[in-house]
Amino acid sequence: MIARISRLLLATALVATPALAQDGGPEARPLHKRDAWLPQSVPTSDDVLRIPVPADHNAPKGAFVLVGGRLFDGTGAPARPATVVVQGKIIVAVLKPGERNWPQDATVYDVTGKTVMPGLIDLHTHLTYLDLGDLTSLFSKGDTSGAESAMRGLRRMAIHLQSGVTSVRDVASHGDGPFLLKRLQATGEIQGPRIFAAGQLITQTGGHAAALANDNNPNAMARTVHGPDAWREAVRIQFAQGADLIKLASEYSQEEVTAAVDEAHSLGLPVTVDAETQYIDMAIKAGVDSIEHPLPRSDTAVALMVKRGIASVPTLIPYRLISRTSGGYFGSTSRRFELNEATIMAMARKMRRAGVKMGIGLDLIVNWPDFMPGAYINELQSFTELGFTKAEALVAATRTGAEILRMGDRLGTIEAGKLADIIVVDGNPDEDLAALRKVRTAFVNGRLMLQDGRIYKPAHEEVPLPEAK
Template sequence: MINRTMRRLARLLAIGLAFPAMQPVAAQDTGPDAPPINDRGQWLPSSVPTSDDVLRIPVPADYNAPKGSFVLVGGRLFDGTGAAARPATIVVQGKRITAILKPGEQAWPADAVVYDVTGKTVMPGLIDLHTHLTYVEKFDAGFQDAINSGADSAMRAVSRMGIFLQSGVTSVRDVASAGDVPFVLKRWQASGRIAGPRIFAAGQLITATGGHGDGLGTAPENPLGTVRLASGPDQWREAVRLQFRQGADLIKLASEYSQAEIDAAVDEAHSLGLPVTVDAETRYIDMAIKAGVDSIEHPLPRSDAAIALMAKRKIASVPTLVPYRIIQRNSGGYFGSTSRRFELNETTIVEMMRKMKKAGIKMGVGTDLVTDWIDYMPGAYIDELRAFVEVGFSPREALVAATKTSAEILRMADRLGTIEPGKLADIIVVDGNPDEDLNALERVTTAFVNGRLMLKDGRVHPPAHVEKPMPKR
């Protein structure tokens, strides 16, 4: 009996369960390399036009393309590739950039609209990889009604879309919003009927009973809910399929989960051609790495071995230091959360980001502005960029992370993130030199999304109504 007890204790000690103060077992490089995402477009010749999202669905050649052309003359171009800014003229026809001209060259359509941007910087639109467009504004007596109202959720999202646009953000990755709202808004924005950034939607956050996100007060089967609860591998696969059916561009998972559950969800998402990102911490990050996820959100605790494996397997990160700074400064700490049972403060989050940079992990920019925190824009986004500078990026490199690198994490680098011929015309004009002084991003004067003017003189520029002739007798 004593020998059996001693053997059991030895096993517990070996896996780090005997004493809570012990470090969790570090991630081991025993799992397979990240399973590849099924390239569902491999059967399409390059000549076949596809939708401007991760799904790459065949569409007509002029799909969602505006008419006409425009030119930006007299400004300095920061193209997002990492190259130094230079004087240049940018030519756009329809929704695509067609030429980058040297100053003085005039090779554009005669009927093109010419914008004089002398003294300003032209650059790719910023990307925010971690947003929740429909999140409630506050947790008060009426928050439950707000959560369960699709109309209320949509109006909150539209309001936030305008603020993002005014801040120079032309693409957002929505990583959990209410029901079908983000998908409806994605279609309306893409067709030019409402002004705002492009939306790359994950749909509902998938988590387990008691997992992170469970507790927002929505019933497990509520179609208007932000969270989808799942239990067991089969339900996790089904939850992924439900988001795909809606039109998801990616899948968002959250701990806590079993290894079998996250394995099933990642396998299902990748088979459908969708990348997977997770909100996870400690041992759940180890499990996510083993499952082969594509990116990991937040600066939450993980072992040095896990960081090394992330770098080896090219798993990206979206650090999101801003929300934790807001929580720390407003509340003094992250309290009352069963999924945040560890030390989390301004020092730990910067140190985690610094470790990931040192390891060579690809990092994009996300703000995770929930409740009424959208009111901190554009300062919140600029603060996130300053965090990149704090851990060793130059201002120019931080802007590349906000554009080119974030587009790569979106799996949209062939169309977004830089200003180059052939790319989609998501362009902002800044009064100043943001590649030298990030504070210049407080002065975004103009924004084009998909070649459409959506911000003019710093104000949201809604699409004008085009009269349709009455039918003739």
């Protein structure tokens, strides 16, 4: 009898081993909080890197006030009448109607009849992705110049800003392009959303997006690597460029994805993956922070995402565009499963029912940014089909997006102490999402960057010539 019980216990243990391995916690070390050694009084950069900076770093001069509007603050509270006061790049007060407490020299904007709200966030962009006319370059392994890449990114930044998007998470672009655009936007030299950049996508030979890799060209959009040490080194290369996160794509071995996540977390960078089926299981086991796309995964994987706080950026709109323009997702070795408008919504519903944290990302490549702002509105409407209210969908687009960016302490809501990324909408988007077609004004980091629906750039100020000596 004892022997029989022992055999039964052994059999049970053997069956349970895979589940126990998955539930045993991430293999990679947890995300290191890089500013943990800094007192709160020390100012840091307004990105994931949290580098010590002067108190007025990238802050514009002066103050402004938004008076007379209804405020949708992104916290989940109902919209209400309020006045928003900004000094430099910081929201310093949210006042009740009739209260007047701001600097005498502040610029006052009358936004009566309009909605003031946090800027929208797009968690999945590729700012420098090739245009349709450039796709011949795809077959030469993405050999495109840095100048071309930056110009494509600049155009797409303008489209996003005019659609009310004040932050983008760029999850793979060409070479140093996204980092250059990030620096210029942060200093106010160019207009557009603030950028959180991953740098190059990291994959293996034959992996997803490997066609965009050319390891002899530092301007390529993707990098192929082989073995755990090489995956670690690829992470370090993106960190050295100034990455805010790391983007991995299947296929990979368990050892490779674990090494990459471990290295990224040790450097304080969150990791997101483009993965499917068994590769999602591997990514979860490694300890990633978010998973892109509505691709197939098991109920066990979804439950583990909830348990470990792994977020989802479902990106429903690109699969609609693929289905409606090409008839289906064809010719990809990393998409060997049914993928259509029904399957993407079914997976999104599964994650929503389970309680996975979900943010808004669009994955608009080639000429697809031309579908903005309709593409963003369509993604929000899809969230309402998943069970979100309109207001909850907007919270997913603002506060939740900031949390997934690891920027929830600075972005995503209109509250005192937050960065002034603010849009003004001619209508009530929390009641009618289509009102987002009427974004009239946008401030990013306290700078006016959109006025009357057009990109705003301050006039050049002449610098006097030096006097003759």
